[in-house]
Amino acid sequence: ATGTAMNGPADKDKFVFLLFLSGLVTLCFGALFFLPDSVRLKRIFLSKTESQPVTKDAGGEALEDMMLSRSKTESASKDEKVTSSSNQGANTDTSFDYNKFKKCLLKPPLGIEHGKPSDPQTLQRREKVKEMMKFAWDNYKSFAWGKNELRPLTRNGHIGNMFGGLRGASIVDSLDTLYIMGLMDEYNDAKEWVETSLDLNSNGEASLFEVNIRYVGGLLSAYYLTGEEMFKRKVMVLGEKLLPAFNTPTGIPRGVINLGSGTSWSWGWASAGSSILAEFGTLHLEFVHLSELSNNGIYTEKVMNIRKLLNKIEKPHGLYPNFLSPVSGNWVQHHVSIGGLGDSFYEYLIKSYLMSDKTDEEAKKMYYSALEAIEANLVQKSPGGLTYMAEWRGGILDHKMGHLACFSGGMVVIGADDGAPEKRQHYLDLAAEITHTCHESYSRSATKLGPEAFRFDGGAEATATRLSDRYYILRPEVIESYMYMWRLTHDPKYREWGWEAVEALEKHCRVEAGFSGIRDVYAQTVSHDNMQQSFFLSETLKYLYLLFSDDDLLPLEDWVFNTEAHPLPVVRKSFSLQKQVK
Numbered sequence: 179a180t181g182t183a184m185n186g187p188a189d190k191d192k193f194v195f196l197l198f199l200s201g202l203v204t205l206c207f208g209a210l211f212f213l214p215d216s217v218r219l220k221r222i223f224l225s226k227t228e229s230q231p232v233t234k235d236a237g238g239e240a241l242e243d244m245m246l247s248r249s250k251t252e253s254a255s256k257d258e259k260v261t262s263s264s265n266q267g268a269n270t271d272t273s274f275d276y277n278k279f280k281k282c283l284l285k286p287p288l289g290i291e292h293g294k295p296s297d298p299q300t301l302q303r304r305e306k307v308k309e310m311m312k313f314a315w316d317n318y319k320s321f322a323w324g325k326n327e328l329r330p331l332t333r334n335g336h337i338g339n340m341f342g343g344l345r346g347a348s349i350v351d352s353l354d355t356l357y358i359m360g361l362m363d364e365y366n367d368a369k370e371w372v373e374t375s376l377d378l379n380s381n382g383e384a385s386l387f388e389v390n391i392r393y394v395g396g397l398l399s400a401y402y403l404t405g406e407e408m409f410k411r412k413v414m415v416l417g418e419k420l421l422p423a424f425n426t427p428t429g430i431p432r433g434v435i436n437l438g439s440g441t442s443w444s445w446g447w448a449s450a451g452s453s454i455l456a457e458f459g460t461l462h463l464e465f466v467h468l469s470e471l472s473n474n475g476i477y478t479e480k481v482m483n484i485r486k487l488l489n490k491i492e493k494p495h496g497l498y499p500n501f502l503s504p505v506s507g508n509w510v511q512h513h514v515s516i517g518g519l520g521d522s523f524y525e526y527l528i529k530s531y532l533m534s535d536k537t538d539e540e541a542k543k544m545y546y547s548a549l550e551a552i553e554a555n556l557v558q559k560s561p562g563g564l565t566y567m568a569e570w571r572g573g574i575l576d577h578k579m580g581h582l583a584c585f586s587g588g589m590v591v592i593g594a595d596d597g598a599p600e601k602r603q604h605y606l607d608l609a610a611e612i613t614h615t616c617h618e619s620y621s622r623s624a625t626k627l628g629p630e631a632f633r634f635d636g637g638a639e640a641t642a643t644r645l646s647d648r649y650y651i652l653r654p655e656v657i658e659s660y661m662y663m664w665r666l667t668h669d670p671k672y673r674e675w676g677w678e679a680v681e682a683l684e685k686h687c688r689v690e691a692g693f694s695g696i697r698d699v700y701a702q703t704v705s706h707d708n709m710q711q712s713f714f715l716s717e718t719l720k721y722l723y724l725l726f727s728d729d730d731l732l733p734l735e736d737w738v739f740n741t742e743a744h745p746l747p748v749v750r751k752s753f754s755l756q757k758q759v760k
């Protein structure tokens with residue numbers, strides 16, 4: 179014990195000197211961090227894990243560069259300036275060659291004649307859908323211009339709190355629909371608004387998921403379809419603002435982000451601070467394209483990190499529960515659903531594979547295994563012979579299907595060809611059965627529109643049993659499945675079912691100043707909810723228009739629709755190779 183004790187004045191002097199020396203070293207070391215180029219020094223002195231708390235792997239360096247450019251972002255006043263600073267994060271040529279990209283498409287995006295069908299009745303139906311779009315758009319423009327949605331009964335705008343202070347959701351969501359329909363005056367108005375008035379310097383709390391699927395998706399599509407550089411500049415600024423949401427111990431983003439400060443947190447309603455599968459699992463397509471356009475791999479790294487965690491984690495019966503902790507990376511509870519909270523995660527697995535020019539084998543494997551687990555555990559047949567996808571709560575089935583889950587007919591059919599060859603027909607049949615069930619949920623109502631959720635218990639067969647499930651808010655999923663089923667089977671019944679929906683929308687949802695959701699699909703006299711959702715313009719009307727168009731309008735060989743129906747191009751191997759040799 180004495181060996182460590184002080185032995186007199188000489189030792190005391192040594193101790194004071196050593197203390198002084200260590201103080202000096204600490205001071206110098208600390209000062210390095212305040213030097214202007216401190217990030218590089220941090221890289222030298224800190225270990226990889228210390229310097230990159232956000233992602234657990236490769237993303238560290240790019241993240242730091244991103245954070246560096248972010249501080250420059252704050253001092254920039256114009257969006258365009260921000261873009262150029264953010265591009266400093268990439269270490270290679272940032273220019274995306276639009277003309278080369280166009281040459282790598284297999285077919286012209288708008289077909290030979292904008293997908294004009296030769297059959298007069300189909301053409302007439304398509305014209306009707308175009309008129310509906312113009313009517314919805316004109317009323318939005320007259321009464322809600324620059325707001326997020328139109329309130330068609332009170333003739334004013336709605337802003338809401340999903341988009342963190344961003345405005346014009348209906349405009350951004352409509353750009354591609356207007357463009358493919360050839361509504362060019364309207365498209366030009368929309369484009370001008372985005373250029374002059376879409377303010378990305380907002381400071382509010384946004385849903386990462388909603389901003390991604392509507393704004394990022396909408397701007398990306400607009401860019402890829404038109405080649406307007408302005409859309410690209412805007413989307414790059416916005417994309418960068420979303421990155422801090424991934425700043426969690428696992429890299430699984432939280433649901434809500436302040437677009438100004440970058441602070442993020444979980445939804446108050448999500449159990450135990452969890453993140454939602456359908457939210458963090460629905461970023462892949464857009465983020466891959468953000469990397470494509472910026473030549474900055476950070477976006478792809480973020481979503482690949484999510485993918486890796488989901489692939490690795492143990493799954494109950496092979497199923498993916500809806501709630502995951504962004505801190506521990508564990509499931510928070512065992513609720514599984516192909517409808518709300520889970521839906522588009524599955525959709526993005528198969529679409530990631532298709533969008534990768536069928537090279538993303540991991541996504542493919544995860545999709546078909548997930549589908550197998552869904553079939554084994556959730557797919558049911560009702561006493562009346564209807565196939566449906568039930569929900570699963572810790573092993574107990576809830577015999578209900580949400581309107582949202584009706585996208586799955588389309589999902590299963592677009593993946594039918596790439597699964598095991600012996601399962602192709604089975605998938606086509608499953609997709610057709612699910613789409614049929616969803617159609618039944620429409621045809622069994624008084625309005626011929628479907629409820630928010632329908633059940634298969636207590637004697638119910640594809641009908642809502644609770645008052646609170648009876649509403650229809652202009653959702654697209656059932657029509658989305660008709661569109662895909664039509665494209666892949668050409669069975670005329672899907673066009674007929676689409677037309678039934680058009681007639682029902684016209685009869686019950688069209689009001690004097692736009693389209694409105696309704697509160698009870700079973701009521702003969704409808705009560706309107708006074709909301710024209712932006713997804714009505716982006717999805718419902720677009721899918722209807724495509725249903726009545728020839729297949730060469732946005733051919734599925736070249737385009738994959740994000741979950742808000744914004745078309746994103748397949749990333750061609752040939753294009754990537756061209757980029758490398760540039």
Ligand code: DMJ
Nearest residue numbers: 522653654655713741742
């Ligand atoms: C849309 O915003 C998207 O389709 C999303 O995936 C689910 N909900 C709405 C439409 O119902």
